[in-house]
Amino acid sequence: MSAAGQLIAPPTVSPATHAAATADLVRRFREVPPGTSVSLGKPSSNLFRFSGRGVHRLDTSQLTGVINVDAGARTAEVQGMTTYERLVEATLPHGLMPAVVPQLKTITLGGAVTGLGIESTSFRYGLPHETVRELDVLTADGEVITATGEGPHADLYRGFANSYGTLGYALRLLIDLLPVRPFVRLEHRRVSSADLARAITEVCADERVDFVDGTVFEPGEQYLTVGTFTDDPGPGPSDYTGQQIFYRSIRERAVDHLTVYDYLWRWDTDWFWCSRALGAQHPAVRRLWPRRYRRSDVYRRMVALDRRLGLSGQVRRLARLPQEELVVQDVEIPVDRLVDFLDAFHRDIGIRPVWLCPLRLRGDEPWPLYPMRPGELYVNVGFWSAVPEKPGDPSAHNRRIEQLVAELGGHKSLYSTVHYSESEFWDHYNGPAYRALKGRYDPYGRLPDLYHKVAG
Secondary structure, three states, X not given: OOOOOOOOOOOOOOHHHHHHHHHHHHHHHHHOOOOOOEEEEOOOOOOOOOOOOOOEEEEOOOOOOEEEEEOOOOEEEEEOOOEHHHHHHHHHHHOEEEXXXXXXXXXXXXXXXXXXXXXXXXXXXXXXXXHEEEEEEEOOOOOEEEEEOOOOOHHHHHHOOOOOOOOOEEEEEEEEEEEOOOEEEEEEEEEOOOOHHHHHHHHHOOOOOOEEEEEEEEOOEEEXXXXXXXXXXXXXXXXXXXXXXXXXXXXXXXXXXEEHHHHHOXXXXXXXXXXXXXXXXOHHHHHHOOHHHOOHHHHHHHHHHHHHHOHHHHHHHHOOOOOEEEEEEEXXXXXXXXXXXXXXXXXXXXOOOEEEEEEOOOOOOOEOOEOOOOOOOEEEEEEEEEEEOEOOEOOHHHHHHHHHHHHOXXXXXXXXXXXXXXXXXXXXXXXXXXXXXXXXXXXXXXOOOHHHHHHO
């Protein structure tokens, strides 16, 4: 940003520079000895699987830029390891934003496509991979191929979503952009449990609405946050990057205004509400906590350090408290089964708050490895905390969630822990389609198998 607070687009990466960086990465990838586990090294991660020791990590620091923003075509050409934070800084000066901007600044374009990102435009534009027109993929044999929805690699284009780097790595993507206005007006509407599914369905059908998500604070206390673009700053746009905390405002304000930039990152400052577990929401701590470190990647590194050293577990043992089971999940539930899910979740798990985000596939075809039904409205339910372990069963709560999701015809994101048996896993994630893709693009198994990567 400039001193006046105006966004200035970062310099773009020339096509020649991108080509040189791609060639260098391909060379280094080909030099990795056969049988060596390999992954792309990134400065941050938003996965909640804290493993990966003994893996050869390839430096990707030269693949983190924006190649071009075409304001006329409303597209951006982006390197695969570019974060959404950097992409937004490149597009907003053109009056544009990516069609779907996941909530956390350091999620990368390649990560959101090979995994599954989501945000409050997903009720209209689907998931990030549905906004991709074409992508260059580094495959297991060290070749770079361009995949589109039609042509010789259409199977990889459609199968890349939810493959989590087991079919190859996205090095360049061409994505859709949307026009923006300077501000977003928010309405926080309290909705009863009995009316929740109907209210979500109705607001998602309203063509005047640009953004929809929701927050469940307690059983029976839930709000839908409905956003619309506007040129009006209201009484003055709110600032939730300082002492004020966004999720608390949902209960306190019926109407709010944010700049587009602050709206896109409204959840990042406090990692939704998870920063409270790290002390960052205590007023005295917050005043001392530098603003530049109030962001999700900082909190995530703190959690990773704790997991690596086992500090919180040692404290609980010394205090004679039960050990905790980490329950960090996002699941997609058909909207007409949402209340059933929440009722069981409140009774059996008890984490709160809970995030809600409606979504519907953008197109008429399912995506093979995450086979949601086209035309059907789902609601993403996100919950990220820890609960006391059940004695002798350290994964009981996560397995209960998986069981519940399957019973209600939903799907579970794979960025976090997976407890399905291998046969159950492939029943949910289209094993035959995955094996066909693996056979074509990684016949010698140089990249990990999806089940063993996410369940390991």
